[in-house]
Each structure stands twice: as C-alpha cells, then as structure tokens.
Amino acid sequence: MKKVIVVGASGVLGGAVAAGLDKDHDVIRASRNGADLAVDASNVEQLDAAFKKVGPIDGLVVCIGHVPFEPFESVNLDAFAAGIMNKFMHQANLVRAALPYLNNNAAVVLTSGILADEPLIGSSCAAAANGALHSFVMALSGELAGRVRVNVVSPSVVEASVEGYGNFFDGFEATSMDSLVKGYRRCLAGPFTGRVLKI
Numbered sequence: 001m002k003k004v005i006v007v008g009a010s011g012v013l014g015g016a017v018a019a020g021l022d023k024d025h026d027v028i029r030a031s032r033n034g035a036d037l038a039v040d041a042s043n044v045e046q047l048d049a050a051f052k053k054v055g056p057i058d059g060l061v062v063c064i065g066h067v068p069f070e071p072f073e074s075v076n077l078d079a080f081a082a083g084i085m086n087k088f089m090h091q092a093n094l095v096r097a098a099l100p101y102l103n104n105n106a107a108v109v110l111t112s113g114i115l116a117d118e119p120l121i122g123s124s125c126a127a128a129a130n131g132a133l134h135s136f137v138m139a140l141s142g143e144l145a146g147r148v149r150v151n152v153v154s155p156s157v158v159e160a161s162v163e164g165y166g167n168f169f170d171g172f173e174a175t176s177m178d179s180l181v182k183g184y185r186r187c188l189a190g191p192f193t194g195r196v197l198k199i
C-alpha cells in the first residue's frame with residue numbers, strides 16, 4: 001500500500017482528497033495541527049524533522065495556500081507578498097524538505113487553481129501564485145525526471161466552497177468533490193510528470 005502524506009488534510013480540499021485516498025493508501029494527515037503529523041510549511045527548520053519522523057514515502061500531496069482577494073490597486077503589498085509566500089513558497093518548502101524521503105518514482109502533487117487562467121477583479125495575487133506553481137512544476141519535473149514525478153492540480157472553485165466564496169466565482173462551473181479526488185488520484189497513479197491538471 002502506498003504511503004502518502006497529505007498536507008492540508010484538515011482543509012476543504014485536503015480533507016476530501018485524504019478521504020478519497022483512505023481506502024487503498026496509507027494516508028498521513030498533516031497540517032500545523034495535523035491529525036497524524038504536525039508540519040508548518042512556513043518553518044523550513046522544522047520540516048526536515050517532521051518528514052524524518054515519517055520516513056520513506058510514495059507520495060506528497062499539498063493542499064495549502066491562502067491569498068488576499070482584493071483589487072491590485074488597493075491591496076496592501078505586504079499582504080500581496082505574503083500571499084505569494086503562503087501559496088507558492090510554502091508548497092515549494094514542503095517539496096524541498098520531502099525530497100530525501102521520496103521513494104523512487106514517488107509522486108508530488110501540488111495545488112494551484114483556475115485563477116491562473118481566468119481573471120476576476122481581485123484575483124491578481126492568486127493568479128501570480130498559481131502561475132508560479134505551474135512554471136515551477138514544469139521546471140522541477142525536468143530536474144527530477146526518472147526519479148520523482150511532479151504535477152499540479154488546478155481546480156475551479158470546488159462544490160464544497162461555493163457558498164463560502166459568495167458571488168466571487170459568479171458564472172464559474174464548480175469542480176465536483178468527486179472530480180477533485182480523481183484528479184489527485186490520477187497524479188499519484190501516474191505515469192505523467194510536469195503537468196497542470198485542470199479539473
């Protein structure tokens with residue numbers, strides 16, 4: 001049975017993905033207050049110790065990231081920078097720390113989102129972070145070719161979050177929770193690498 005760490009497993013996406021993997025994976029639920037593993041993606045020093053505790057893994061799924069949704073003209077630029085850090089760098093921190101513990105042909109699956117491709121008023125930070133993730137995965141998959149597969153899932157607003165976002169995603173087709181889980185499962189199963197899976 002494949003051993004997979006899901007970071008963000010207490011969240012909307014991570015919770016659904018962890019539940020969707022449970023039946024045939026050894027799932028380790030991680031986050032700052034993780035049920036199985038406490039990891040803070042912003043704390044590079046702490047990450048190695050956390051991964052060491054788990055040992056070799058076959059998959060790393062990351063479903064974290066928080067960005068401000070505000071027009072660029074008025075958004076506080078420190079908040080904008082923190083958003084890029086939170087959504088992009090924290091995922092990169094996790095990949096870097098996990099590398100020594102990833103088995104041969106293990107899979108890394110990151111999370112971006114539809115705002116990389118579809119503009120909304122207030123989406124510039126999300127778009128920048130998601131775009132960074134897409135380019136990062138493209139380049140990193142080449143560096144790690146033959147050793148670790150690296151992909152990113154880019155969902156629309158997910159069904160479980162539609163209400164919480166109010167009218168922000170007005171007119172968008174929501175991603176069903178079933179499609180969401182299938183997207184991450186496809187990336188874990190392979191055989192592809194370097195892809196942005198738009199679901």
Ligand SMILES: NC(=O)c1ccc[n+]([C@@H]2O[C@H](COP(=O)([O-])OP(=O)(O)OC[C@H]3O[C@@H](n4cnc5c(N)ncnc54)[C@H](OP(=O)(O)O)[C@@H]3O)[C@@H](O)[C@H]2O)c1
Nearest residue numbers: 008010011012013031032033040041064065113157158161
């Ligand atoms: N919701 C949507 O409709 C949707 C659609 C497309 C893309 N996305 C993207 O998917 C990702 C997850 O979204 P979500 O809606 O599932 O968020 P969420 O419900 O707020 O969940 C966030 C998860 O991340 C964990 N977390 C936060 N900061 C962390 C840190 N520094 N280190 C480790 N874990 C941390 C949280 O747990 P702790 O508090 O215990 O750390 C929680 O488990 C985001 O990048 C979001 O932009 C979401």
